[in-house]
Amino acid sequence: MDIRSFFLLIAVGCISGCAAVDSRTVFxxxxxxxxxxxxxxxxxxxxxDEDAKVDEEVKDLLSRELTAADAVQIALLNNRRLQATYxxxxxxxxxxVAAGLLRNPVFDAEVRFAQAGGGTGLELAVVQNFIDIFFIxxxxxxxxxxxxxxxxxxxxxxxxxxxxxxxxxxxxQAGEQTLQMRRQVLSATEASYDLSKxxxxxxxxxxxxxxxxxVLYEQSKLDLRQAELxxxxxxxxxxxxxxxxxxxxxxxxxxxxxxIPEDEVPFKGIERKAIEKSLQLAALRQDIEQAAASLGVVxxxxxxxxxxxxxxxxxxxxxxxxxxxxxxxxxxxxxxxxPAITTAQAEFRRAAELFAAEAVTLRTRVRTAHAAVAAARDxxxxxxxxLLPLRQQIVRQSQLQYNAMQxxxxxxxxxxxxxxxxxxxYILSLLDYWVLRTELDLLLNGGSGTVSEPSGGSIGEQxxxxxxxxx
Numbered sequence: 001m002d003i004r005s006f007f008l009l010i011a012v013g014c015i016s017g018c019a020a021v022d023s024r025t026v027f028x029x030x031x032x033x034x035x036x037x038x039x040x041x042x043x044x045x046x047x048x049d050e051d052a053k054v055d056e057e058v059k060d061l062l063s064r065e066l067t068a069a070d071a072v073q074i075a076l077l078n079n080r081r082l083q084a085t086y087x088x089x090x091x092x093x094x095x096x097v098a099a100g101l102l103r104n105p106v107f108d109a110e111v112r113f114a115q116a117g118g119g120t121g122l123e124l125a126v127v128q129n130f131i132d133i134f135f136i137x138x139x140x141x142x143x144x145x146x147x148x149x150x151x152x153x154x155x156x157x158x159x160x161x162x163x164x165x166x167x168x169x170x171x172x173q174a175g176e177q178t179l180q181m182r183r184q185v186l187s188a189t190e191a192s193y194d195l196s197k198x199x200x201x202x203x204x205x206x207x208x209x210x211x212x213x214x215v216l217y218e219q220s221k222l223d224l225r226q227a228e229l230x231x232x233x234x235x236x237x238x239x240x241x242x243x244x245x246x247x248x249x250x251x252x253x254x255x256x257x258x259x260i261p262e263d264e265v266p267f268k269g270i271e272r273k274a275i276e277k278s279l280q281l282a283a284l285r286q287d288i289e290q291a292a293a294s295l296g297v298v299x300x301x302x303x304x305x306x307x308x309x310x311x312x313x314x315x316x317x318x319x320x321x322x323x324x325x326x327x328x329x330x331x332x333x334x335x336x337x338x339p340a341i342t343t344a345q346a347e348f349r350r351a352a353e354l355f356a357a358e359a360v361t362l363r364t365r366v367r368t369a370h371a372a373v374a375a376a377r378d379x380x381x382x383x384x385x386x387l388l389p390l391r392q393q394i395v396r397q398s399q400l401q402y403n404a405m406q407x408x409x410x411x412x413x414x415x416x417x418x419x420x421x422x423x424x425x426y427i428l429s430l431l432d433y434w435v436l437r438t439e440l441d442l443l444l445n446g447g448s449g450t451v452s453e454p455s456g457g458s459i460g461e462q463x464x465x466x467x468x469x470x471x
Contacts, residue, residue, distance in 0.1 A: 023090040026151060030089065033155040037277070037445040040069075042076045042158060044086045054078075062244075065254035068169045071242060075165045076158065078243040085157045092143075092150035099143035100136060142293040149286035156279040159447035165241045166438045167452075172234035173257045174431035175227070181424045182227040185417060186220040192413040193217040205410075213410070216417075257430045260380050265440060267370055274366040275359060277446035284355040291348035295341075362443070368451045369440040376433040383426040391419040 027044050034042060043054045054077050061070045076082065105126050196213040199205045239249050275281065398415040401407045435452050442449050 023093045026089045026093050026147065027086065030151045030154050030158075033151065033279070034158045037155075037159060037447075039076065039158060039162060040073055042082075045083050059248075062248060062251045065252050066169075067254050068166050071169045071238065071253075072162045072165045074242045074244075075161055079161060079241060080243050082157065082161055085154055088150050089147075089154060092147040096140065096143040096147050099139035102136070138293055142290050145286040145289035145293065149283040149290070152279045152283035152286065156283070156447055159279070159442060159445060160449060161241070163438050163442040163447060163449060165238070167435045168234070168238050168241055169253070170257060170431055170434045170438070172231070172238055172253060173255070174427050175231040175234045176253065177256050177427045178424055179224075179227040179231050181420055181427070182220070182224040184420050186217075186224050188413055188417045188420065189213075189217040189220040192410060192417075195413070196410065199410075209410075257427065257434060260377055260384070260430070260433060264377065265370065265373070265444070270366050270370055270444065271363045274362055274443050277444060278358075278362055278448070279446040280448045281355065281358055281362065282446075284351065284358055288348070288351040288355060291344070291351040295344040295348050362448075365449070365451060366440070366443045369436065369443055372436045372451050373433065373440050376429065376436050380426065380429040380433050383422065383429050387422050388419075388426060391415075391422045395419050 031042050043050070045051050045054070058074050058078050061074050064070075066074075108126075193213045193216070196205060196210050200207065200210045235249070239245070244251075395412075395415045398407060398412045402412045439449050439451055
């Protein structure tokens with residue numbers, strides 16, 4: 001190979017260059033996105049002293065009674081699935097770096113042996129895809145849109161996890177409160193059953209009445225055991241979200257479910273706010289940008305995307321060198337680029353339609369979520385302001401009548417049991433409210449999600465039956 005070919009190889013290598021991939025800046029931009037939506041802090045575990053500091057922070061949070069905010073923070077620092085999600089930022093950043101590089105040149109060599117023993121022929125060629133030079137800006141535009149989409153999707157996953165942890169935490173709080181209620185119910189039914197046995201021994205009640213009281217007592221045992229199991233499941237569900245195991249699972253939660261707040265989310269403008277904040281829609285916008293950029297690449301160069309230019313040197317068997325330019329141009333005999341163009345057009349239209357569909361779905365979800373929150377709020381307040389005071393009044397009047405010997409002790413215990421059951425349903429209605437409120441806040445902050453079904457605190461047949469004095 002002569003000196004001209006040698007310098008050509010060096011020039012191609014310099015143009016191609018190399019680039020390092022640093023995802024820290026991309027992660028910091030992602031962190032800024034979620035912080036402005038209410039998240040306190042996130043951390044990407046990459047090894048080093050910073051990870052040890054985060055572990056100490058998690059340990060400190062676990063050493064005290066957990067609030068919902070504490071649980072969310074632990075999950076954002078310690079959840080391994082979320083850590084795995086962050087790696088998509090590295091992939092997208094690498095794609096962007098790769099998009100700014102030329103393809104590697106292709107080096108060809110051919111060796112030919114003369115039949116008559118006149119020496120060995122050698123042909124060397126270096127070919128670079130020259131169309132690739134025009135592709136670089138468009139490829140970077142495609143990869144840049146992909147990187148932005150990755151940031152939006154990772155941010156959405158952060159918000160979704162935070163909301164899911166809150167719902168799991170509220171469910172555990174409701175389970176703990178229900179467990180306390182079930183213990184009170186068991187105590188009440190046990191006392192009622194003991195009294196019934198004494199009354200039956202004195203021939204004051206029938207065998208049927210005694211059997212009914214025992215059924216209530218035995219059912220209370222089963223209900224208590226079920227409540228204990230629900231609390232255990234709730235704890236393990238929260239452990240899973242927090243990424244905890246072993247001795248780290250000995251934490252305690254703080255307090256009970258919060259009361260209904262006075263302020264509520266106004267309906268006016270919620271659709272617009274959800275659309276503007278939606279990270280999912282932002283990611284889909286970038287998908288449209290990617291599809292448009294891909295169409296811009298395919299349309300003008302579909303037939304000649306593999307065309308190349310370079311240099312070729314040939315040594316004849318006699319030892320003489322011949323050097324000149326080399327070209328590599330595909331002949332569009334069978335594939336003239338129409339399939340690639342049609343595919344790119346279809347991808348663009350699909351991205352646009354998916355964006356429109358997601359916007360419609362989001363509007364539906366946020367309207368439904370707002371209505372569900374309003375209904376859950378009304379229900380919880382109805383229990384708090386109407387049914388619970390009524391149950392308290394019934395117990396108080398039953399106590400007075402019992403003191404006046406106008407009713408028996410069984411009726412008094414029944415009134416107290418029904419008061420406890422109404423309290424349990426109030427807890428469930430509170431849980432419904434906070435779960436639905438969390439989902440509404442998630443939609444309005446840019447996350448994605450669906451509207452949950454009520455957990456079972458609805459006012460219906462059970463409460464009507466209790467109002468009539470039944471069990």
